[in-house]
Amino acid sequence: MAKNTTTQGKAAAGSRQAKIQAARKSGGSGGANKIVVATVVLVVAIIAVVAGVVWTQASQKNAITGGGNALPPGVTALGAGFPAFPDVTPAPGAPTLDLYEDFQCPACKAFEDQLGSTIEDLAKAGKVKVVYHVKNFLDDNLRNDWSTKAANAAFCAADAGKFQEFHDQAYAHQPSEGEGFTDAQLKSFAQAAGISGAALTTWQQCYDAGKYVDYVNSVETKSFKDGVRGTPTVKLNGKELDLQQVGTPELFTQAIQNATK
Amino acid sequence: MSTSVDEVRADTIPWYRRPRVLDVVGLLARLFLGIVLVVAGFAKVGRPLTAQRAVQAYEIMPMGLAGYVGLALPFLEIVLGALLVLGLFTRPVAIVSTLLMVAFVIGISQAWARGLTIDCGCFGGGGQVGAADTKYPQEIARDASFAAAGLWLWWRPRTLAALDRVLFGH
Numbered sequence: 089m090a091k092n093t094t095t096q097g098k099a100a101a102g103s104r105q106a107k108i109q110a111a112r113k114s115g116g117s118g119g120a121n122k123i124v125v126a127t128v129v130l131v132v133a134i135i136a137v138v139a140g141v142v143w144t145q146a147s148q149k150n151a152i153t154g155g156g157n158a159l160p161p162g163v164t165a166l167g168a169g170f171p172a173f174p175d176v177t178p179a180p181g182a183p184t185l186d187l188y189e190d191f192q193c194p195a196c197k198a199f200e201d202q203l204g205s206t207i208e209d210l211a212k213a214g215k216v217k218v219v220y221h222v223k224n225f226l227d228d229n230l231r232n233d234w235s236t237k238a239a240n241a242a243f244c245a246a247d248a249g250k251f252q253e254f255h256d257q258a259y260a261h262q263p264s265e266g267e268g269f270t271d272a273q274l275k276s277f278a279q280a281a282g283i284s285g286a287a288l289t290t291w292q293q294c295y296d297a298g299k300y301v302d303y304v305n306s307v308e309t310k311s312f313k314d315g316v317r318g319t320p321t322v323k324l325n326g327k328e329l330d331l332q333q334v335g336t337p338e339l340f341t342q343a344i345q346n347a348t349k
Numbered sequence: 350m351s352t353s354v355d356e357v358r359a360d361t362i363p364w365y366r367r368p369r370v371l372d373v374v375g376l377l378a379r380l381f382l383g384i385v386l387v388v389a390g391f392a393k394v395g396r397p398l399t400a401q402r403a404v405q406a407y408e409i410m411p412m413g414l415a416g417y418v419g420l421a422l423p424f425l426e427i428v429l430g431a432l433l434v435l436g437l438f439t440r441p442v443a444i445v446s447t448l449l450m451v452a453f454v455i456g457i458s459q460a461w462a463r464g465l466t467i468d469c470g471c472f473g474g475g476g477q478v479g480a481a482d483t484k485y486p487q488e489i490a491r492d493a494s495f496a497a498a499g500l501w502l503w504w505r506p507r508t509l510a511a512l513d514r515v516l517f518g519h
Contacts, residue, residue, distance in 0.1 A: 120516040126438060133428045140424030141417065144397045228398035229474065317406055317467070317477030332481070 152233050153305070154298025160243040160251075166303060167310030169219035170243070172211065172252055179214040181349035186219045188311055188321040191238035191258050192226040192265065199320045199331065200259040206337040208252065216344050220255070223308050223319055234268035237295075239304040241274040244294035245281055253281035271295075375508030378498040379433050382446055385495055386430030392473035393423035403475025406467045407456050425449075436511025439502055447499030453492045461485040 162171045169186060185207065189196040211218045222242060224235035238258055245254035257277035263269060278291050294300075311321075322329045324347050334340045393400045401419035405412055429449070432442045457469050466480045469488040502508070 122517055125516060129432070129438060133432075136428050137421055137424040140394075141420045144394075144420050147395075148397045225398060225402065228396050231395060312402065312405075313412075317402075330480075332479075 151227075151305075152236060152298060152301055154240075154301040156302055158299050159303055160246045160300055163303070166306035169221040169307070170246065170251065172218045172220055172255075174249075176212055176214050178217045179348075182214060182216055183325045183344060183347035183349075184217045184219060185211075185344070186221060186321075186323040186326070188221045188223060188316045188319055188323075190223045190226045190235050190319045191242070191262070192230060192235045192268070193319045194262070194265050196320045197259050197262045199322075200256075202335065203337065203340050204256065204259065206340055208256075210341065210344055215348070220251075221307050221311050221316070222304060223311055223316075224304050225308055225312070225319075230266045230268070232266075232268045236301055236304055237271075237298075238269055238274060240298055240300045241278065241291075241295050243300035243303065244291045245278055245283060247294060248283045248287045248291060250278070250281040250283055254278060257281055369509075371505060372507060372509040375439075375502060375505055376436075376510060378501045379436055379439065379508050379511070382443075382495055382498040382502070383430045383433030386426045386433065386446065388430075389472050390423040390426030390430060393470075394427075396473060399473065399475060400470075403468075403470030403473075406465070406470070406476045407460055408463075408465065409456060409459065433502075436508055436513050437516075439508060439511055439513050440506035443499050443502035443506060447496050447503055450492050450496035450499060454489050454496065457485055457488050457492070461489075 157166065159166070160170050162174050163169070187207075189199075207216070207218060210216045222239040224233075224239055227233050227235045242251055242254045242258065245251050254277050257280050258269075258274075261273065261277065263273075274295065275292065278288065278295075283291050320331070322331060324343060329343065334343045393403075397420060400423060401416040404410070404419035404422065405415040407415070409415070410418065426449075429442055429446050432438060433446065453469070453471070460467055461483070466478055466483050468475050468478045468482075468484075469492075470476065471488060471492070506513070
């Protein structure tokens, strides 16, 4: 290169120019054939995107399933919420409170820490009908399956009449986001919820079988279709509450009273 | 060394006289947009439900279609980003990438205008957030800066160290 004289340089540049012009005329005979390369790249790109979508869909189908049409006690259909506190007879005109939660959602824990006991007191007094819609969408984002497993475990506890107790244990001991629960931890929640002996064996069988996994998946799908885009979502008589406006036990109790007919 | 050749060529071929610095700016624009696209794409791979929901949360397309867009988008971003990093077919890829960014800006703007409270899901995540947690201006500004890089390459696809130059010589 350094030996290039001015004349040689000009000649080189001239032939380069000619090559470019030739390439322009013939569509790329100067270097690699641009049309051929473009076709190859385009085909590879399309295959990559299509294969990506197909692969993703296949991996989505491998998500854990189980239980088929099994419904937790009191639930009327797949996708429907779980009516908590089955032993309480609600007062006439008591409003319905729909809670949409995911056991791995930190904002749900914050909500439970703030208002959980208030809701529980109101529900036990028959002043509000609480319906839980336990979601599992965070599994996908956190790339684990602990939302589903914890939800399944909670409904297995519901079989023993201990849903609320299990639910409270799970939020009280929620791991930091992404870490997930452990099988042993979920079992310890069941025990702390008051399940023991033969009932614990039944709980374990239910948990291992994933009895309510399909039900939880159905709730996830149904609630998203119903417009629930995040957790926690709280609906009072079907109307979404702005949690910033009912953020204290007093304000929340007031909102329940206002909704009572 | 090659300076003499360049000077000579600059005499005969006027467009080559453009400062080398423009080629470097082009390279930086290519790497910036390319790396951003690859990173944004990989952040969404393996989280299919989240990716679908992120697109569905914009409430522009029917749910089913939005779901497929959500599944395809990560791979489209990776392909576009990889081609930009390689500098292969810089202009067509830059055009598609710019239009993609413009589409994102439109999507975010309409969500903002309609009062939806969503995260853009640009780098994974997405979906509804609290009304106080939306970041629409920042998200639009960020995507606009990506679009600017794309526009540069649309206007001037010639860049330093591009596969285009190796393969096609221009």
